[in-house]
Amino acid sequence: MATAPNIRRPDALTLEVVELIGDVVARFYEDYEEAAGEHALTGAQARLLSMLSLEPLPMRKLAQKLKCEPSNVTGIVDRLEARGLVERRPDPADRRVKLAAATEEGSRVARELRDGLRFAREPLAGLTDEERLSLRDLLRRMLTT
Amino acid sequence: MATAPNIRRPDALTLEVVELIGDVVARFYEDYEEAAGEHALTGAQARLLSMLSLEPLPMRKLAQKLKCEPSNVTGIVDRLEARGLVERRPDPADRRVKLAAATEEGSRVARELRDGLRFAREPLAGLTDEERLSLRDLLRRMLTT
DNA sequence: TATTGTTATACTCTATAACTATA
Protein backbone atom coordinates (compact mmCIF):
# COMPACT_ATOMS: atom_id res chain seq x y z
CA MET A 1 0.00 0.00 0.00
CA ALA A 2 2.87 2.36 0.72
CA THR A 3 3.55 3.36 -2.86
CA ALA A 4 6.19 6.01 -3.36
CA PRO A 5 4.85 9.44 -4.30
CA ASN A 6 5.10 10.03 -8.01
CA ILE A 7 5.76 13.70 -8.70
CA ARG A 8 4.79 13.68 -12.33
CA ARG A 9 1.53 11.82 -11.99
CA PRO A 10 -0.10 12.39 -8.61
CA ASP A 11 -1.70 9.31 -7.12
CA ALA A 12 -5.38 9.15 -6.18
CA LEU A 13 -4.69 10.05 -2.57
CA THR A 14 -2.75 13.16 -3.47
CA LEU A 15 -5.48 14.25 -5.88
CA GLU A 16 -8.07 13.75 -3.17
CA VAL A 17 -6.09 15.84 -0.69
CA VAL A 18 -5.63 18.57 -3.32
CA GLU A 19 -9.38 18.64 -3.85
CA LEU A 20 -10.00 18.79 -0.11
CA ILE A 21 -7.59 21.70 0.19
CA GLY A 22 -9.49 23.40 -2.62
CA ASP A 23 -12.70 22.92 -0.63
CA VAL A 24 -11.09 24.36 2.50
CA VAL A 25 -9.83 27.34 0.51
CA ALA A 26 -13.32 27.97 -0.91
CA ARG A 27 -14.95 27.72 2.50
CA PHE A 28 -12.36 29.99 4.09
CA TYR A 29 -12.77 32.61 1.37
CA GLU A 30 -16.56 32.58 1.52
CA ASP A 31 -16.43 32.96 5.25
CA TYR A 32 -13.96 35.83 5.01
CA GLU A 33 -15.97 37.70 2.38
CA GLU A 34 -19.14 37.21 4.40
CA ALA A 35 -17.52 38.49 7.59
CA ALA A 36 -16.17 41.49 5.66
CA GLY A 37 -19.57 42.17 4.13
CA GLU A 38 -21.16 42.25 7.58
CA HIS A 39 -19.04 45.33 8.20
CA ALA A 40 -19.73 46.75 4.71
CA LEU A 41 -16.12 46.04 3.73
CA THR A 42 -14.81 44.47 0.54
CA GLY A 43 -12.32 41.62 0.83
CA ALA A 44 -9.40 43.88 -0.11
CA GLN A 45 -10.45 46.50 2.43
CA ALA A 46 -10.79 43.87 5.15
CA ARG A 47 -7.37 42.38 4.42
CA LEU A 48 -5.68 45.79 4.43
CA LEU A 49 -7.42 46.85 7.63
CA SER A 50 -6.40 43.60 9.32
CA MET A 51 -2.77 44.25 8.45
CA LEU A 52 -2.92 47.77 9.84
CA SER A 53 -4.54 46.58 13.06
CA LEU A 54 -1.18 45.00 13.91
CA GLU A 55 1.03 47.98 13.03
CA PRO A 56 1.11 51.08 10.84
CA LEU A 57 2.69 50.46 7.44
CA PRO A 58 3.94 52.53 4.49
CA MET A 59 1.74 52.44 1.39
CA ARG A 60 4.53 50.66 -0.46
CA LYS A 61 4.72 47.90 2.12
CA LEU A 62 0.95 47.42 1.97
CA ALA A 63 1.15 46.93 -1.79
CA GLN A 64 3.81 44.27 -1.32
CA LYS A 65 1.75 42.45 1.29
CA LEU A 66 -1.44 42.63 -0.78
CA LYS A 67 0.53 41.64 -3.88
CA CYS A 68 -0.87 44.46 -5.95
CA GLU A 69 0.43 47.71 -7.46
CA PRO A 70 1.02 50.66 -5.10
CA SER A 71 -1.45 52.75 -7.08
CA ASN A 72 -4.27 50.45 -5.98
CA VAL A 73 -3.48 50.93 -2.31
CA THR A 74 -4.20 54.65 -2.65
CA GLY A 75 -7.84 53.97 -3.48
CA ILE A 76 -8.38 51.30 -0.85
CA VAL A 77 -6.87 53.47 1.88
CA ASP A 78 -8.90 56.44 0.57
CA ARG A 79 -12.17 54.56 1.11
CA LEU A 80 -11.19 53.30 4.54
CA GLU A 81 -10.02 56.78 5.51
CA ALA A 82 -13.31 58.29 4.34
CA ARG A 83 -15.05 55.98 6.83
CA GLY A 84 -12.70 56.88 9.65
CA LEU A 85 -11.21 53.40 9.92
CA VAL A 86 -7.71 54.33 8.74
CA GLU A 87 -5.57 57.47 8.76
CA ARG A 88 -2.41 58.61 6.97
CA ARG A 89 0.51 59.78 9.08
CA PRO A 90 3.83 61.32 8.03
CA ASP A 91 6.98 59.28 8.54
CA PRO A 92 9.42 61.38 10.58
CA ALA A 93 12.36 59.54 9.03
CA ASP A 94 11.40 60.08 5.36
CA ARG A 95 9.04 62.80 4.22
CA ARG A 96 8.21 60.89 1.05
CA VAL A 97 6.62 58.07 3.05
CA LYS A 98 3.05 58.01 4.32
CA LEU A 99 2.25 55.57 7.09
CA ALA A 100 -1.25 54.12 6.99
CA ALA A 101 -2.57 53.33 10.46
CA ALA A 102 -5.81 51.91 11.82
CA THR A 103 -7.83 54.35 13.93
CA GLU A 104 -9.31 53.21 17.22
CA GLU A 105 -12.57 52.51 15.38
CA GLY A 106 -10.64 50.67 12.68
CA SER A 107 -8.94 48.45 15.24
CA ARG A 108 -12.32 47.68 16.78
CA VAL A 109 -13.76 46.69 13.39
CA ALA A 110 -10.69 44.56 12.65
CA ARG A 111 -11.16 42.76 15.95
CA GLU A 112 -14.84 42.11 15.27
CA LEU A 113 -13.93 40.93 11.80
CA ARG A 114 -11.45 38.42 13.17
CA ASP A 115 -13.91 37.20 15.79
CA GLY A 116 -16.57 36.85 13.10
CA LEU A 117 -14.56 34.26 11.20
CA ARG A 118 -16.40 31.07 11.98
CA PHE A 119 -14.74 28.63 9.65
CA ALA A 120 -11.23 27.48 10.49
CA ARG A 121 -12.17 27.94 14.12
CA GLU A 122 -15.42 26.11 14.78
CA PRO A 123 -14.40 23.03 12.79
CA LEU A 124 -11.14 22.91 14.72
CA ALA A 125 -13.08 22.73 17.95
CA GLY A 126 -14.24 19.29 16.87
CA LEU A 127 -10.67 18.01 16.80
CA THR A 128 -8.71 16.79 19.79
CA ASP A 129 -5.54 18.54 20.92
CA GLU A 130 -3.50 15.75 19.46
CA GLU A 131 -5.23 16.09 16.11
CA ARG A 132 -4.76 19.83 16.04
CA LEU A 133 -1.06 19.32 16.76
CA SER A 134 -0.88 16.83 13.94
CA LEU A 135 -2.67 19.22 11.58
CA ARG A 136 -0.37 22.06 12.60
CA ASP A 137 2.73 20.05 11.80
CA LEU A 138 1.39 18.86 8.46
CA LEU A 139 0.42 22.37 7.40
CA ARG A 140 3.80 23.71 8.52
CA ARG A 141 5.60 21.15 6.42
CA MET A 142 3.46 21.95 3.41
CA LEU A 143 4.25 25.64 3.71
CA THR A 144 7.98 25.17 4.00
CA THR A 145 8.26 22.88 1.00
CA MET B 1 -20.88 32.22 38.92
CA ALA B 2 -20.38 35.60 37.34
CA THR B 3 -18.67 34.08 34.35
CA ALA B 4 -20.33 34.68 30.98
CA PRO B 5 -21.98 31.53 29.64
CA ASN B 6 -19.59 29.47 27.64
CA ILE B 7 -17.80 32.00 25.45
CA ARG B 8 -15.26 30.03 23.49
CA ARG B 9 -11.86 31.63 23.47
CA PRO B 10 -9.65 29.71 21.09
CA ASP B 11 -6.46 28.44 22.66
CA ALA B 12 -3.03 29.30 21.27
CA LEU B 13 -2.81 26.07 19.28
CA THR B 14 -6.14 26.67 17.54
CA LEU B 15 -5.14 30.23 16.69
CA GLU B 16 -1.88 28.97 15.23
CA VAL B 17 -3.66 26.42 13.08
CA VAL B 18 -6.13 29.07 11.89
CA GLU B 19 -3.21 31.24 10.85
CA LEU B 20 -1.55 28.33 9.06
CA ILE B 21 -4.78 27.64 7.18
CA GLY B 22 -4.85 31.29 6.21
CA ASP B 23 -1.33 30.92 4.83
CA VAL B 24 -2.31 27.82 2.87
CA VAL B 25 -5.34 29.65 1.47
CA ALA B 26 -3.16 32.57 0.39
CA ARG B 27 -0.60 30.28 -1.25
CA PHE B 28 -3.28 28.29 -3.04
CA TYR B 29 -4.95 31.44 -4.33
CA GLU B 30 -1.69 32.97 -5.55
CA ASP B 31 -0.84 29.77 -7.33
CA TYR B 32 -4.27 29.59 -8.95
CA GLU B 33 -4.16 33.22 -10.14
CA GLU B 34 -0.67 32.69 -11.49
CA ALA B 35 -1.66 29.55 -13.36
CA ALA B 36 -4.68 31.38 -14.77
CA GLY B 37 -2.54 34.33 -15.80
CA GLU B 38 -0.22 32.05 -17.74
CA HIS B 39 -3.20 31.38 -20.00
CA ALA B 40 -4.23 35.06 -20.02
CA LEU B 41 -7.27 34.18 -17.92
CA THR B 42 -8.62 35.99 -14.86
CA GLY B 43 -9.42 33.96 -11.76
CA ALA B 44 -13.16 34.10 -12.42
CA GLN B 45 -12.69 33.03 -16.04
CA ALA B 46 -10.46 30.14 -14.97
CA ARG B 47 -12.96 28.95 -12.36
CA LEU B 48 -15.87 29.12 -14.79
CA LEU B 49 -13.93 27.36 -17.52
CA SER B 50 -12.90 24.61 -15.11
CA MET B 51 -16.54 24.00 -14.21
CA LEU B 52 -17.54 23.78 -17.85
CA SER B 53 -14.71 21.36 -18.61
CA LEU B 54 -16.64 18.79 -16.59
CA GLU B 55 -20.08 19.39 -18.12
CA PRO B 56 -22.14 22.07 -19.90
CA LEU B 57 -24.18 24.19 -17.49
CA PRO B 58 -27.00 26.75 -17.71
CA MET B 59 -25.98 30.34 -17.03
CA ARG B 60 -28.11 30.30 -13.90
CA LYS B 61 -26.33 27.27 -12.52
CA LEU B 62 -22.95 28.87 -13.17
CA ALA B 63 -23.98 31.90 -11.15
CA GLN B 64 -24.95 29.66 -8.25
CA LYS B 65 -21.66 27.81 -8.38
CA LEU B 66 -19.60 31.00 -8.64
CA LYS B 67 -21.75 32.58 -5.92
CA CYS B 68 -22.39 35.69 -7.94
CA GLU B 69 -25.35 37.31 -9.73
CA PRO B 70 -26.47 35.79 -13.06
CA SER B 71 -25.86 39.12 -14.79
CA ASN B 72 -22.13 38.76 -14.13
CA VAL B 73 -21.95 35.38 -15.80
CA THR B 74 -23.05 36.94 -19.08
CA GLY B 75 -19.89 39.03 -19.27
CA ILE B 76 -17.51 36.28 -18.18
CA VAL B 77 -18.94 33.83 -20.73
CA ASP B 78 -18.89 36.60 -23.36
CA ARG B 79 -15.13 37.03 -22.94
CA LEU B 80 -14.43 33.30 -22.96
CA GLU B 81 -16.67 32.88 -25.99
CA ALA B 82 -14.84 35.68 -27.81
CA ARG B 83 -11.64 33.65 -27.37
CA GLY B 84 -13.25 30.44 -28.58
CA LEU B 85 -12.91 28.67 -25.24
CA VAL B 86 -16.63 28.47 -24.51
CA GLU B 87 -19.83 28.38 -26.56
CA ARG B 88 -23.53 28.90 -25.86
CA ARG B 89 -25.94 26.12 -26.85
CA PRO B 90 -29.73 26.05 -26.73
CA ASP B 91 -31.38 23.74 -24.21
CA PRO B 92 -33.79 21.48 -26.12
CA ALA B 93 -35.93 21.06 -23.01
CA ASP B 94 -36.39 24.78 -22.24
CA ARG B 95 -35.92 27.51 -24.82
CA ARG B 96 -35.29 30.11 -22.14
CA VAL B 97 -32.12 28.33 -21.04
CA LYS B 98 -28.69 28.72 -22.62
CA LEU B 99 -26.15 26.02 -21.91
CA ALA B 100 -22.56 27.21 -21.65
CA ALA B 101 -20.10 24.53 -22.80
CA ALA B 102 -16.32 24.36 -23.10
CA THR B 103 -15.06 24.01 -26.66
CA GLU B 104 -12.36 21.48 -27.47
CA GLU B 105 -9.80 24.27 -27.11
CA GLY B 106 -11.42 25.32 -23.84
CA SER B 107 -11.17 21.81 -22.45
CA ARG B 108 -7.51 21.70 -23.41
CA VAL B 109 -6.79 25.00 -21.64
CA ALA B 110 -8.69 23.79 -18.56
CA ARG B 111 -6.56 20.67 -18.47
CA GLU B 112 -3.32 22.64 -18.78
CA LEU B 113 -4.58 24.97 -16.07
CA ARG B 114 -5.17 22.09 -13.69
CA ASP B 115 -1.79 20.57 -14.44
CA GLY B 116 -0.15 23.95 -13.89
CA LEU B 117 -1.23 24.11 -10.26
CA ARG B 118 1.99 23.54 -8.38
CA PHE B 119 0.97 24.26 -4.84
CA ALA B 120 -1.16 21.71 -3.04
CA ARG B 121 0.60 19.11 -5.14
CA GLU B 122 4.35 19.63 -4.88
CA PRO B 123 4.29 20.21 -1.12
CA LEU B 124 2.27 17.03 -0.71
CA ALA B 125 5.00 15.10 -2.44
CA GLY B 126 7.16 15.83 0.59
CA LEU B 127 4.78 13.96 2.86
CA THR B 128 4.66 10.22 3.35
CA ASP B 129 1.58 8.23 2.42
CA GLU B 130 0.70 7.92 6.07
CA GLU B 131 0.93 11.67 6.53
CA ARG B 132 -1.22 12.33 3.49
CA LEU B 133 -3.81 9.90 4.84
CA SER B 134 -3.74 11.70 8.16
CA LEU B 135 -4.09 15.07 6.45
CA ARG B 136 -6.96 13.80 4.33
CA ASP B 137 -8.88 12.61 7.37
CA LEU B 138 -8.29 15.83 9.29
CA LEU B 139 -9.44 17.98 6.35
CA ARG B 140 -12.49 15.78 5.83
CA ARG B 141 -13.49 16.20 9.45
CA MET B 142 -13.04 19.95 9.23
CA LEU B 143 -15.27 20.17 6.19
CA THR B 144 -18.09 18.10 7.65
CA THR B 145 -18.22 19.96 10.95
C1' DT C 1 -47.38 35.14 -13.38
C1' DA C 2 -42.82 33.23 -12.81
C1' DT C 3 -38.30 32.20 -14.71
C1' DT C 4 -33.98 32.71 -17.83
C1' DG C 5 -30.85 35.43 -19.68
C1' DT C 6 -29.57 39.96 -20.95
C1' DT C 7 -28.77 45.01 -20.74
C1' DA C 8 -27.77 49.34 -18.26
C1' DT C 9 -25.64 51.47 -14.40
C1' DA C 10 -22.51 52.29 -10.73
C1' DC C 11 -18.79 50.88 -7.66
C1' DT C 12 -14.48 48.44 -6.55
C1' DC C 13 -10.18 46.19 -7.72
C1' DT C 14 -6.57 45.75 -10.93
C1' DA C 15 -2.31 47.04 -13.95
C1' DT C 16 0.07 50.58 -16.59
C1' DA C 17 1.98 54.94 -17.32
C1' DA C 18 2.86 59.66 -16.19
C1' DC C 19 3.33 62.99 -12.62
C1' DT C 20 5.02 65.33 -7.71
C1' DA C 21 7.76 65.67 -3.93
C1' DT C 22 11.15 64.16 -1.72
C1' DA C 23 15.82 61.58 -1.17
Place this chain on the structure above:
DNA sequence: TATAGTTATAGAGTATAACAATA
Protein backbone atom coordinates in the same frame (compact mmCIF):
# COMPACT_ATOMS: atom_id res chain seq x y z
C1' DT D 1 18.95 59.81 -10.50
C1' DA D 2 16.11 56.98 -7.73
C1' DT D 3 12.16 56.30 -4.65
C1' DA D 4 7.25 56.99 -2.41
C1' DG D 5 2.91 58.16 -3.30
C1' DT D 6 -0.54 59.91 -6.34
C1' DT D 7 -3.36 60.65 -10.51
C1' DA D 8 -5.35 59.22 -14.95
C1' DT D 9 -6.92 55.61 -17.70
C1' DA D 10 -8.80 51.30 -19.13
C1' DG D 11 -10.41 46.54 -18.33
C1' DA D 12 -12.64 43.18 -15.38
C1' DG D 13 -15.72 41.57 -11.56
C1' DT D 14 -19.59 42.71 -8.72
C1' DA D 15 -24.64 43.92 -7.28
C1' DT D 16 -28.95 46.11 -8.48
C1' DA D 17 -32.73 47.10 -11.36
C1' DA D 18 -35.30 46.85 -15.57
C1' DC D 19 -36.25 44.32 -19.74
C1' DA D 20 -37.53 40.55 -23.56
C1' DA D 21 -38.45 35.85 -24.47
C1' DT D 22 -40.31 31.80 -22.79
C1' DA D 23 -42.58 28.82 -19.45
